[in-house]
Amino acid sequence: MASPSNRKLTGLVAATFTPLTHQGEINLSLIEPYIDYLVENQGVHKVFVNGTTGEGLSLSVDERKRLAEEWCKKGKSKLQQVIVHVGCLSLKDSQELARHAAETGADGIAVISPSFFKPTSADALRQFLQEVAAAAPQLPFYYYHIPAMTGLTLRASDIVEGIEETIPSFRGLKFSSSDLMDFGQCISKCPSHWSQLYGVDEQLLGALVMGASGAVGSTFNYLGNRVNSLLSAFDEGDLRQARTLQLQIQDIISYAVKQGFDLAVNKQLMCQVSGLPLGPPRLPLLPCPGSKAQSIAQRLQQVLGKQKI
Ligand SMILES: CC(=O)N[C@H](C=O)[C@@H](O)[C@H](O)[C@H](O)CO
Numbered sequence: 001m002a003s004p005s006n007r008k009l010t011g012l013v014a015a016t017f018t019p020l021t022h023q024g025e026i027n028l029s030l031i032e033p034y035i036d037y038l039v040e041n042q043g044v045h046k047v048f049v050n051g052t053t054g055e056g057l058s059l060s061v062d063e064r065k066r067l068a069e070e071w072c073k074k075g076k077s078k079l080q081q082v083i084v085h086v087g088c089l090s091l092k093d094s095q096e097l098a099r100h101a102a103e104t105g106a107d108g109i110a111v112i113s114p115s116f117f118k119p120t121s122a123d124a125l126r127q128f129l130q131e132v133a134a135a136a137p138q139l140p141f142y143y144y145h146i147p148a149m150t151g152l153t154l155r156a157s158d159i160v161e162g163i164e165e166t167i168p169s170f171r172g173l174k175f176s177s178s179d180l181m182d183f184g185q186c187i188s189k190c191p192s193h194w195s196q197l198y199g200v201d202e203q204l205l206g207a208l209v210m211g212a213s214g215a216v217g218s219t220f221n222y223l224g225n226r227v228n229s230l231l232s233a234f235d236e237g238d239l240r241q242a243r244t245l246q247l248q249i250q251d252i253i254s255y256a257v258k259q260g261f262d263l264a265v266n267k268q269l270m271c272q273v274s275g276l277p278l279g280p281p282r283l284p285l286l287p288c289p290g291s292k293a294q295s296i297a298q299r300l301q302q303v304l305g306k307q308k309i
């Protein structure tokens with residue numbers, strides 16, 4: 001991983017799952033094979049760790065540090081960028097994780113809004129983000145907007161407005177909401193050197209049309225190649241092909257949603273497709289029955305056809 005400051009984060013970024021043992025402990029021994037799988041089988045070279053998909057908010061600060069260290073260490077020669085999510089309910093914990101990410105050699109940090117005591121104004125959230133960013137001022141800083149999980153009613157475009165005045169390391173946002181008008185407003189209000197990363201995989205194409213510079217998502221763990229093809233088709237101006245690929249992805253996700261698609265199902269699906277024993281999710285999430293993930297994996301195979309997934 002080269003000097004992070006001047007490398008804009010673009011393209012495909014997989015939000016990784018956290019490998020756990022059946023006893024519920026983090027399983028660091030799987031990180032390296034996981035990286036190999038992403039690079040060799042999915043064409044994924046950038047990761048976003050300890051986020052929603054990684055159950056970051058369900059992990060202890062110590063576990064998050066050990067995971068960040070392992071991803072950075074094993075990814076050093078194999079991945080292009082490792083972004084570490086350091087958002088917590090406690091500002092102090094977030095600052096500790098931000099400092100640790102800098103020491104560990106992460107390529108950037110991202111922060112979600114606290115969601116128990118929620119900020120009541122864009123300014124309150126900006127102040128929180130500023131204090132976290134100040135703990136690792138040399139690292140590119142991304143705001144992670146995911147209102148369905150945080151319960152936040154603030155608009156991302158209001159949050160990022162003028163944010164570089166107080167956070168000089170601010171480099172963009174990861175936007176996980178279907179509100180494309182708010183996303184469009186982020187793009188029109190933000191400098192072009194910022195990354196506008198979209199996080200609703202089922203409608204990525206809409207966000208690309210709006211001006212997204214990349215995507216961070218959970219499904220890229222097993223749909224990486226297909227989404228890379230979508231990004232290339234879009235870049236080449238082949239909208240028909242980009243749409244065909246997006247509709248395939250929608251078919252798979254909507255089938256999964258009908259089966260009750262949650263993090264547990266998603267993680268089990270990844271185990272099934274990759275063969276990596278990533279283990280169960282952590283409580284309060286309950287493990288998903290293998291049969292459910294198997295039926296989604298079959299649908300995925302059908303839709304993707306014989307092409308390598
Ligand atoms: C709530 C959640 O985990 N969102 C992910 C990223 O933000 C997405 O990658 C979704 O998992 C994906 O779009 C499937 O709905």
Ligand SMILES: CC(=O)C(=O)O
Nearest residue numbers: 015051052053217218
């Ligand atoms: C999708 C994403 O960014 C996450 O799981 O955190």
